[in-house]
Amino acid sequence: MDPLRQSPSPCSSRPSSPKTPPCEIHGYVGIEDVLDQLKIKAMKMGFEFNIMVVGQSGLGKSTMVSTLFKSKVWKCTPPGLGMPIPQTLQLKSVTHVVEEKGVKLKLTVTDTPGFGDQINNDKCWDPILGYINEQYERYLQEEILITRQRHIPDTRVHCCVYFVPPTGHCLRPLDIELLQRLCRTVNVVPVIARADSLTLEEREAFRRRIQHNLRTHCIEVYPQKCFDEDINDRILNSKIRDRIPFAVVGSDQEYLVNGRCVLGRKTKWGIIEVENMAHCEFLLLRDLLIRSHLQDLKDITHNVHYENYRVCRLNESHVLPRGPCWVNLAPTPPGPPVAPGPSKVCRQAREDSDDEEDDY
């Protein structure tokens, strides 16, 4: 499977339909109650969210996850801490059910200790891509069953947070290679890890350089420009795109600052407050991932990345010479087996007529 497949052109999510005349309603009908019905059903079923953190060891990935979800996500010591560097990349997943104000969320966090830690890091992205594709595969298998489950369990990775080490210069070749491959398969949000080692000016410069790198290598991180639906989306997402990658600091320890208990890192020269916008951009990351774009992340994973995977997978088994066409499953009675000729599919009429001319 070619890992460098292209994402399709964006489709608007407005339903396409034949021309329907708009009708005037005189009086209240109660159609808008369907929104409440939708909410009730969704809350009853619960939500699922799968996040993956990728980056070298020591960049604070596990701490970041704990800070994001304000809980001890890793039961014991976080993976990668105090353990010898593993010979192979081991992905560790943990699943929790968290609840807030009646909303149940099944959260799965996948960590990648050992990524980029070897001397020879060639193809170190393969396990990660393999894992992501494996989840798509699982979903696809469930979806094509004859008797399927009412609700297919969703283990696909909705968001991948990539931790860029705070060198202050620009993206390294390893980063670029991985980002190029990841962006085509999953939503990627790059962040500058351990941003407390950079001053504000250094952060800005680093950010600009990274943005420039991303543009040069045609890496489309989330929120992707081509999936903006309307003008409001575009404005909102442009603001976000301007600040990507966020410079974040993670911590799960609380300190007393000005009478308030805040999450922070204590150093001799001061306390870095995680949730203070003046200190770092953690809040932006949290808002993006959880408060405003979580559903969007899931939608894009389902409608774009998963569909991409599905198209590639189904095309592979058919060995179609040209682009995707659909298979007409007309139930024909099994006649005398004819050796299959060149792949012709009924839709492409032009191709058919060409062939006929040649033969005739």
Add this chain to the structure above:
Amino acid sequence: MVEMGSVQVPNSFKYVACINEELRNLSLSGHVGFDSLPDQLVNKSTSQGFCFNILCVGETGIGKSTLMDTLFNTKFESDPATHNEPGVRLKARSYELQESNVRLKLTIVDTVGFGDQINKDDSYKPIVEYIDAQFEAYLQEELKIKRSLFNYHDTRIHACLYFIAPTGHSLKSLDLVTMKKLDSKVNIIPIIAKADTIAKNELHKFKSKIMSELVSNGVQIYQFPTDEETVAEINATMSVHLPFAVVGSTEEVKIGNKMAKARQYPWGVVQVENENHCDFVKLREMLIRVNMEDLREQTHTRHYELYRRCKLEEMGFKDTDPDSKPFSLQETYEAKRNEFLGELQKKEEEMRQMFVMRVKEKEAELKEAEKELHEKFDLLKRTHQEEKKKVEDKKKELEEEVNNFQKKKAAAQLLQSQAQQSGAQQTKKDKDKKNASFT
């Protein structure tokens, strides 16, 4: 315990995915913020809009169109149908309604000519075919390689309102048969139409008779969901009143000091939205305000899945057992596809042969025609030559005659001139004689 185990991935490289830890509840030490998730979901759905499709099954003139107008407080353009339809056909119309920020794409499907024929054996067939066709369209879209499901205009029927005629006795056999055929394909909500023709005491008996008949015949009508606390109560109380006895009206009558939808009779006014007069308000509550989403979900997860399962099994697909290779669906795809391509090729060959044969025939015809033409041409030529010869002969004759004539003429002239000369000589001689005599 949720386990992932070690996973085999297509490009067999080595990596080990760790076993998941137990699925457990995690307590949060602060406000994270994902309680906005339902709102995010609702916002997405609002921008996409909703689809809702209602099928109205009932005899002509029972009040289907009027009820739809009353339910949605609008006037859908439609002409009343005649009673002369030769068979049942389905007429679907789509409308776009908007209320505050919710856009609803409503499709109303009408059964035109239902119950009008003398022989009603096949009345249910067009209805079942229509419902199946919508499922089929969705299935085809879902089976496509490059598909766009989130963009798809869903035409599957979400609710079927079955209009029962207000006889006051029991269900007609046509109703029973039709409902039995439809109950596994669509959510049926039976309603008693034109309920203002039944008195209150008769209505109660009628309703219980209908419900008992439905139960004894095993017809599964739509059950209002009672598993969620918020809607369980209202659904339970409303279910008791099934089938809803409704009255529809788009005309407004002044009642008290307000205008209300009602039907005016000499003996009184039947108010549509008065719960004592009819169950219209209950129907509206159940259909739109409380259970619209559940109707859509049931259609998708129960009726459509059943259709899909039957259809795929019919086409020869089977779910794999753990030992066989994954993706047998794809292999069956492949096999079917080859079959189909083979058929296609055969047809092409046939067509080609027919074409060649036709060309040959045409050629033969043309050759025949050409030969005929040649023959005609020869004949004509010959005739022409004969004529020409005749003409020449005649011409010669004529010339000869002319020659003869000229000769004769010349001869005659000569004679004449000779005669004249001799005459002149004679007279001269005579004159000379005379003169000589004188001397």
